[in-house]
Amino acid sequence: MKNKKGLTVTLALSSLALFLSGCVQTTKTGKPYGFIYDYLARPGQAVMQWMAHLFGNNYGWAIIGLTVLVRLVLLPMMVNQQRKSTYQQEKMSAVQPELKKIQAAQKAAKTPEEKTAVSNQMMQLYRDNGISMTGGIGCLPLLIQFPIFSALYYAIRFSPELSSATFVGIPLGKSSFLLAVLAFLSYLAQGYLSMIGLPPEQKKTMRTMLVLSPVMILFVTMSAPAGLGLYFFVGGLFACLQTLIINFFRPRIRREVEAELKKHPIKTPTPAASTTAKPVQATEQTVDDQSSNRNAHPSEGRNAGKQQRHHHD
Template identity: 65%
Template structure:
């Protein structure tokens, strides 16, 4: 499950980089293509409109756009984070059974024993409504990908946006300051999420929670500062979402305890001892030998 989370986040960020890297083509210095025509050009118009409202400041235009996008996505992202929290609490409550089954899987010496332990583990997940992915998905990130692509192309190919300056930071050039702020904001979000996490899962989740800020750091260091500004403000919103979930976590924990009281735990099969298997094999061998001996006697009697 932990591996699937890492793969899902990495795949989403890799897809994002792929979308932004080569979707806009140029001919005689003029950009064209689907991303430019249907995302960048409308994005430029939105940025121009917002900038005119806020004193021709494209920095504030990006901040306002980020707030609008995040407010629209807030219910979905809070719901997803709540789902992940529910999965974390369920896993924490069945941890003793999971540990016993994992030990049995390691101690299994035959395919039958391994299959029995795996089936018991699947039953444990199924009976308690635990998802193999832990309730973590990339839907909010995928929804934002058109916004990323539009903003990236608009900043790169719009003369006004590419030359805009916000707080003495050129928005059309990479900025290590905004890249570092984006990294810190998402690192803070990861730290806040671990505050309410069950203790037995903190060690497992540290790598996953650190990987996302590191990926964002490298991405924003090589992207226009306008995109770094978008990530920084988005990271602050992510912290707000995490605080909301942490506020409701005690109630979520109580609800799960009530629901899981009557859940039947799967029977954990005992491993078959080697001595028992040898005795059974000897018994079967003796039966076969006696059967063959009786068959020979019967044939001799017939003759």
């Protein structure tokens, strides 16, 4: 479940890097054109210039202001999705005993049929107990931010004012290793906060994937203008904030799960079909073998009967 979440974020960030690398075309004189530039970058430039004017022509604070505005709009949606994910985590903790039994059977399975049967048993455990295979995680907040990423990226790249602006001595039009590291650390901290209060088994499962996402953000921001790195850094701080909000409500979510389990106890999946089919097949084979032996040697039965009558005489 968590692997799917990490894979989704990784693919999304990789797609973002490819998307930003060659969407806008330029003429021989270097003038940009195209759908992305006309409908995203140019409006982005106008918004950034307007916000920079509000902050005393400081484009760094304009980027921070834009990030705060976007994150505040997305905050209810992201908190709601993270709450769903936390709810799924608590339900996963409740089915851990049954899940361990299935995992043990999965390790012991040898034939492809047995492995398939055990996999179906695990899917049945999730389905019967209302556990989502994706952990309640959605990509909508990230997809909504894609136009923001694109607008900010190309606004900085093709706007002379933005590309030449600086913030605390950092050129916003060039890549910044410092901001890339800060963005990496902010999302790494968010991953650490999200593991607070989880059982050890889930922490072990989540640890690798929670590091993979910050690494991808580091990769993207190291090759992007520093203005985008600043956007990611402030966004990571907001991600920490929403995780703290969820951690505050985690005891209440845990009580909700416990109340639901009292009304609807954990449903144990039926044993894998391969474990019950073999004895029946063996019995049927034995009966078939006995029948075939009698049909193959019908004279043996008659001879045995003649010998018994002769002995009696």
